[in-house]
Amino acid sequence: MTLAPKSTLDITPAPRRLTGADLPHATVELARALIGKTLVRDHPDGRLSVRLVETEAYPVGDAAGHAFIGRTRRNASLFRAFGCAYVYLGYGVCWLLNIASETDGVGAGVLLRAGEPIEGVSTMMRLRGRGRLTELTSGPGKLCQALGVDQRLDGTDFFGGGELWLGEAVRPAGEIGVSARIGITKAAEAPLRFYERGNPFVSGPRRLSP
DNA sequence: AGTGCGATTGACT
């Protein structure tokens, strides 16, 4: 006997896992290339995934980057191999997720700032304590809370077959906008924020992302 | 041991 799928969510095909070879090994290019790709968290309560719509690059030598002061205990993951997750607590309030973007020993990363919910929406709503779709993952702290990402995932490998990984795009990226990064004071003018134009899940007031 | 400071968010005027 064949079981009928309970809902469309049950027949959502799992995206192919990306490997390091699928992405550019350079910080700024990686930040741009990640727009449209799938970010997946295999959570104890089920698969949670989003389509990335906003990133920021923190390249080598960037005064705004956490790696700028040199390797410390907190930022060690940024100095690990391409694909290492760097998770830290921002403002003592929320977790923020990055991916190390250069070779082992070099400190740089891409901050994953926002996504468009794809799988596990009801679980994300519970983890966020919010029911509005556009409030689930439209900011770096919100994204981590919705995906259940915290410091336990710091140092894990996006390409190592773990519970936090990147998948191919479920839909190609649209037009990509570029702007200054949000919430920083040093190197504040550098155009290193990338987002999908017109996407309602991009963080902040809409005027920031024309 | 003490100090200052964020790659933010959500509540409130």
Place this chain on the structure above:
DNA sequence: GTCAATCGCACTA
């Protein structure tokens, strides 16, 4: 639009 919450980390002494 404004603003407080909150805490680990880096730095100074």
